[in-house]
Amino acid sequence: NAGVTQTPKFQVLKTGQSMTLQCAQDMNHNSMYWYRQDPGMGLRLIYYSASEGTTDKGEVPNGYNVSRLNKREFSLRLESAAPSQTSVYFCASSGRGGSYYGYTFGSGTRLTVV
Amino acid sequence: AQSVAQPEDQVNVAEGNPLTVKCTYSVSGNPYLFWYVQYPNRGLQFLLKYITGDNLVKGSYGFEAEFNKSQTSFHLKKPSALVSDSALYFCAVRGNSGYALNFGKGTSLLVTP
Numbered sequence: 001n002a003g004v005t006q007t008p009k010f011q012v013l014k015t016g017q018s019m020t021l022q023c024a025q026d027m028n029h030n031s032m033y034w035y036r037q038d039p040g041m042g043l044r045l046i047y048y049s050a051s052e053g054t055t056d057k058g059e060v061p062n063g064y065n066v067s068r069l070n071k072r073e074f075s076l077r078l079e080s081a082a083p084s085q086t087s088v089y090f091c092a093s094s095g096r097g098g099s100y101y102g103y104t105f106g107s108g109t110r111l112t113v114v
Numbered sequence: 115a116q117s118v119a120q121p122e123d124q125v126n127v128a129e130g131n132p133l134t135v136k137c138t139y140s141v142s143g144n145p146y147l148f149w150y151v152q153y154p155n156r157g158l159q160f161l162l163k164y165i166t167g168d169n170l171v172k173g174s175y176g177f178e179a180e181f182n183k184s185q186t187s188f189h190l191k192k193p194s195a196l197v198s199d200s201a202l203y204f205c206a207v208r209g210n211s212g213y214a215l216n217f218g219k220g221t222s223l224l225v226t227p
Contacts, residue, residue, distance in 0.1 A: 004157075031213050033213075033214060035217075040123075040219060041219060042204060042217045042218055042219040042220050043158075043204065043217040044217075045209075045214050045215075045216070048211075048213055048214050050211070050213045056211065058214060090157055090158070092158075094213070102148055102160045102163055102215075103150075103158070103160070103215065104160075105150075105157035105158045105159070106157050107156060107157045108155075108156075108157055
């Protein structure tokens with residue numbers, strides 16, 4: 001099925017550990033995004049990639065890095081996880097024109113840092 | 115900065131009654147506005163958008179939204195609520211970059227039988 005695929009779906013990390021969240025889309029979309037969702041705070045943009053080869057910081061980039069590996073894949077890396085990074089992470093993509101046509105979201109990665 | 119506000123954390127409505135989920139916006143220039151729905155343990159799903167044109171926008175699952183420029187509002191509506199409409203609803207606006215969307219904090223809708 002066409003869409004946005006995120007792996008893993010669940011992860012528990014210890015403080016200081018690192019991990020990479022994977023995201024892939026098969027809709028030939030140009031732009032991809034990473035958001036985190038926290039109770040009472042809605043979705044906050046971490047990083048986005050307007051097109052292959054470019055990445056830009058969003059509202060809450062500290063503690064994260066991203067890689068736009070190719071047009072399909074956009075990964076999010078936590079180098080040294082902290083309890084404040086416990087959250088649900090969503091990847092999304094959009095076609096030409098950026099957000100003009102809205103996003104397609106993945107099903108999320110629930111991350112717990114202990 | 116482009117932003118939206120959802121003034122209600124939760125909306126309760128009885129099945130069969132009309133529902134409204136409120137959203138106000140603050141933008142420079144013309145607003146690009148969206149509504150998304152999130153069911154438990156799922157990603158967000160697109161409901162509808164306003165870019166330009168008719169102030170009443172029709173979307174998925176019988177939802178519609180009314181764009182009101184003078185009141186800077188974009189309220190989500192449905193004439194007759196269903197229990198299955200119970201979910202978390204997010205209003206969003208296109209950000210300054212032209213790519214990323216800025217989301218509101220969400221409104222939890224509970225429809226009771």
